[in-house]
Amino acid sequence: MDTDNLQGAASGRPGGTAAAMPADPLSMRTKRLLWVWGFLAIPVLFYAVIRFYPTFQAFYLSMTNWDLVRPAKFVGFANYVKLFKDPQFWKVFRNTFTYLIIGTPLSLLIAFTVAFFLDRVRFMHNFIRALYFLPYLTTAAAMAWVWRWFYQPPPIGVINDLLALIGIPQQPFIRSTDQALFSIMVTAIWAGLGFQVIIFMAGLRAIPTTFYEAARIDGLGEWAILRKITLPLLKPTTVFLVVFSSIAFLRIFDQVYNMTTNDPGGPLGSTKPLVLMIYQTAFGSYAMGYAAAQTVVLFTILLIVSLLQLWILREKK
Amino acid sequence: MRKSVLLAGLVAGFSTFAFNAAQAVEIEYWQYVFETRVKAMDQLIADFQTKNPDITVKQVTFPYADYQTRVIAANMASNGPDVMQLFYGWLDKFVAGGILQPLPADTFPHDKIEKDFFPIVSAMKRDDNYYGLPTAVRSLAVFYNKKLFTEAGLDPNKPPQTLDEFVAAAEKIAKHDATGNVTVAGSTLDMTGQDHQWWREVLVRQFGGEPYTDNDTKVAYNSDAGVQALKFYTSLQTEKKIGAAGFMDEGQAAFRAGKAGMTIDGTFRLGAFSTIKDFEWGVTELPANKDGLRSNYASYFANGIGAKTSGEELEASKKFLTYLTSPEAMAIWLKVVGELPALRSAALTDANLKDPIYGPFLKGLDYAHTTMFKDELGQRQNAIDMVNRVLLEGQSPEDSLKQAAEAEQEMIDAAMP
Numbered sequence: 001m002d003t004d005n006l007q008g009a010a011s012g013r014p015g016g017t018a019a020a021m022p023a024d025p026l027s028m029r030t031k032r033l034l035w036v037w038g039f040l041a042i043p044v045l046f047y048a049v050i051r052f053y054p055t056f057q058a059f060y061l062s063m064t065n066w067d068l069v070r071p072a073k074f075v076g077f078a079n080y081v082k083l084f085k086d087p088q089f090w091k092v093f094r095n096t097f098t099y100l101i102i103g104t105p106l107s108l109l110i111a112f113t114v115a116f117f118l119d120r121v122r123f124m125h126n127f128i129r130a131l132y133f134l135p136y137l138t139t140a141a142a143m144a145w146v147w148r149w150f151y152q153p154p155p156i157g158v159i160n161d162l163l164a165l166i167g168i169p170q171q172p173f174i175r176s177t178d179q180a181l182f183s184i185m186v187t188a189i190w191a192g193l194g195f196q197v198i199i200f201m202a203g204l205r206a207i208p209t210t211f212y213e214a215a216r217i218d219g220l221g222e223w224a225i226l227r228k229i230t231l232p233l234l235k236p237t238t239v240f241l242v243v244f245s246s247i248a249f250l251r252i253f254d255q256v257y258n259m260t261t262n263d264p265g266g267p268l269g270s271t272k273p274l275v276l277m278i279y280q281t282a283f284g285s286y287a288m289g290y291a292a293a294q295t296v297v298l299f300t301i302l303l304i305v306s307l308l309q310l311w312i313l314r315e316k317k
Numbered sequence: 318m319r320k321s322v323l324l325a326g327l328v329a330g331f332s333t334f335a336f337n338a339a340q341a342v343e344i345e346y347w348q349y350v351f352e353t354r355v356k357a358m359d360q361l362i363a364d365f366q367t368k369n370p371d372i373t374v375k376q377v378t379f380p381y382a383d384y385q386t387r388v389i390a391a392n393m394a395s396n397g398p399d400v401m402q403l404f405y406g407w408l409d410k411f412v413a414g415g416i417l418q419p420l421p422a423d424t425f426p427h428d429k430i431e432k433d434f435f436p437i438v439s440a441m442k443r444d445d446n447y448y449g450l451p452t453a454v455r456s457l458a459v460f461y462n463k464k465l466f467t468e469a470g471l472d473p474n475k476p477p478q479t480l481d482e483f484v485a486a487a488e489k490i491a492k493h494d495a496t497g498n499v500t501v502a503g504s505t506l507d508m509t510g511q512d513h514q515w516w517r518e519v520l521v522r523q524f525g526g527e528p529y530t531d532n533d534t535k536v537a538y539n540s541d542a543g544v545q546a547l548k549f550y551t552s553l554q555t556e557k558k559i560g561a562a563g564f565m566d567e568g569q570a571a572f573r574a575g576k577a578g579m580t581i582d583g584t585f586r587l588g589a590f591s592t593i594k595d596f597e598w599g600v601t602e603l604p605a606n607k608d609g610l611r612s613n614y615a616s617y618f619a620n621g622i623g624a625k626t627s628g629e630e631l632e633a634s635k636k637f638l639t640y641l642t643s644p645e646a647m648a649i650w651l652k653v654v655g656e657l658p659a660l661r662s663a664a665l666t667d668a669n670l671k672d673p674i675y676g677p678f679l680k681g682l683d684y685a686h687t688t689m690f691k692d693e694l695g696q697r698q699n700a701i702d703m704v705n706r707v708l709l710e711g712q713s714p715e716d717s718l719k720q721a722a723e724a725e726q727e728m729i730d731a732a733m734p
Contacts, residue, residue, distance in 0.1 A: 067410075068386070068389050068410075068414070069389055069410055069411070069413055069414025069415075069416070070413055070414065148566070149566070152563075152565070152566055153498065153561070153563060153564065154494065154498045154500070155494075155498070155500050155565075155576075156565055156566070169496065170496065170498060172563075175562070175563040175709075176709065177705075177709050177710060262507075262509035262510075262567060263508075263509050263698075263701050263705075264698075267705045267709055268702055268705050268706065268709065268710070269702075280694065283382070283386070284692075284694035284695070285692050285694065285695055285732070286385070286410065287731075
């Protein structure tokens with residue numbers, strides 16, 4: 001008994017020190033890493049639960065006929081087949097890409113032009129810049145309602161009143177299947193303009209003035225300077241804005257929804273983007289499986305468009 | 318000794334606590350947020366609680382857009398309401414999802430329901446079970462602007478009673494500018510408002526057709542009557558020019574602003590129109606056709622009992638639902654919300670029928686129909702698109718109607734279990 005006890009104590013003591021010693025082999029570096037990952041784990045876990053899990057769940061949902069109340073049944077690709085056969089989907093698809101393909105370049109062109117000239121304006125520079133930025137700070141829903149009233153037919157529409165003043169026939173704007181989409185696009189461009197102008201101006205300011213001085217000494221014209229120096233050096237800014245504004249146009253919703261609440265998506269769906277279709281399928285018809293399939297399609301489009309743009313950026317570098 | 322006294326006290330305390338718990342049953346009542354409805358329900362609950370001191374009712378509300386999702390999610394978590402309000406059109410989904418239980422026939426006997434309530438409550442019946450009963454119902458009528466009637470040389474006390482008179486009056490009231498834009502509408506034309514209901518349940522029938530058959534699961538308006546009804550409706554804008562879709566943004570806005578002689582709208586608009594100061598307005602029944610046939614569209618929110626409510630909560634819920642469907646509850650609801658009592662005896666009183674505003678709506682209830690929507694938003698959109706194809710794209714009414722009927726049938730089939 002006694003010996004046992006002694007042995008135990010004896011063996012315990014060196015053991016204790018031995019255990020303390022190998023604990024230290026965790027170097028400062030490892031310890032710090034553990035700490036860092038310990039803290040990072042919280043947002044990573046949070047992100048995984050809040051973002052990634054639902055995303056993967058959406059992929060699964062898109063293969064079911066879940067309608068919120070009945071238990072989901074696996075239906076394979078039936079939702080996708082239905083989607084690709086649905087003429088409404090192709091209309092919405094075309095609308096979404098019209099917003100993207102016309103909206104993005106047009107908004108960038110206008111933003112660049114404004115930034116390019118605003119950069120040279122000294123008179124009330126800050127004030128003008130603030131004016132351009134103001135719409136960006138305003139709630140999209142509030143803006144959409146103001147524009148909705150602007151676009152009204154006579155006797156209450158301001159734009160039509162102005163047109164009548166200068167003798168141009170009245171336009172139906174958001175009541176027309178041809179003009180509605182562009183009427184909404186104009187407001188979206190206007191709303192995002194301020195942000196793009198600010199970013200472009202920051203990009204312009206970042207170009208060293210020595211380049212311009214050298215070019216002027218060499219006798220280059222304004223046009224040549226713009227083409228040979230300004231635009232190439234502005235490329236990173238431009239690409240950022242292209243990606244940013246493309247995603248915004250692909251996800252356009254607020255303006256469309258608020259400008260045509262009574263007939264959501266405009267007359268005959270002429271302004272309806274994919275996001276609005278998803279919203280209606282999910283929270284109007286409660287066809288969750290079908291809506292998830294549409295979400296997966298939107299996700300794929302966003303992924304392709306973004307990767308394509310990033311790839312183009314790397315190519316030019 | 319002291320210990321035993323303490324123990325006795327504790328026991329006594331616990332038993333009174335338990336006694337109280339057995340006495341006071343708390344049940345939850347859910348509805349969506351709409352100021353007057355919430356206020357009316359507060360009053361009803363207060364009144365009910367004084368009559369039933371052993372029951373407390375807790376009102377829980379959600380924004381309309383979230384309401385259905387909340388009910389469904391709460392049901393999944395077995396955390397749903399004991400008594401809830403639901404739109405009659407949601408019943409199929411709520412029954413399929415096991416959210417509601419059939420109303421106990423001992424408290425709510427079927428023959429009594431069918432005798433006492435307006436016939437439209439049949440929309441709450443599935444497989445020989447009633448799943449809910451309304452406190453109040455809504456119907457449509459024509460609101461007309463007496464000032465514009467007088468200005469157009471019409472008698473403001475003799476609003477139109479037939480479709481022909483309706484068109485004639487609207488033509489007299491309508492004004493246009495030099496380029497043909499409507500500046501004052503004879504009547505609002507707004508499919509996104511109540512006109513799609515007017516077309517579906519009223520005009521189609523008045524032209525000799527039927528909107529649906531087989532419990533509203535088969536589209537039947539793809540007939541000559543349907544074409545006539547659609548032609549009549551679209552010609553109001555294209556030929557008779559009594560108004561224009563989108564005039565003043567919304568029909569009700571145009572009427573409010575005094576820029577429309579007439580508008581077809583529901584009881585739920587009474588609150589908004591009651592604040593009009595610039596002109597006097599009246600209400601009249603929806604116009605009849607040449608043979609005197611009238612029709613109307615009625616709808617309602619019903620109250621049902623949650624599937625998982627049982628025991629004393631169920632008994633309390635039965636009492637509460639009985640109270641909600643009593644004439645006195647309906648009187649409060651009419652006063653606060655402006656919706657019509659769902660019981661014939663409470664609705665068709667002399668005072669109500671003679672009321673210049675409630676009267677026409679109440680008369681409409683007797684011959685009203687209730688569309689059993691399978692996909693309410695989708696079916697509404699389909700009717701809007703049908704008219705827009707004619708008005709904006711120049712499609713012939715025949716083709717547009719055919720296209721709409723096919724699309725709607727597909728929609729109904731897809732939504733069926």
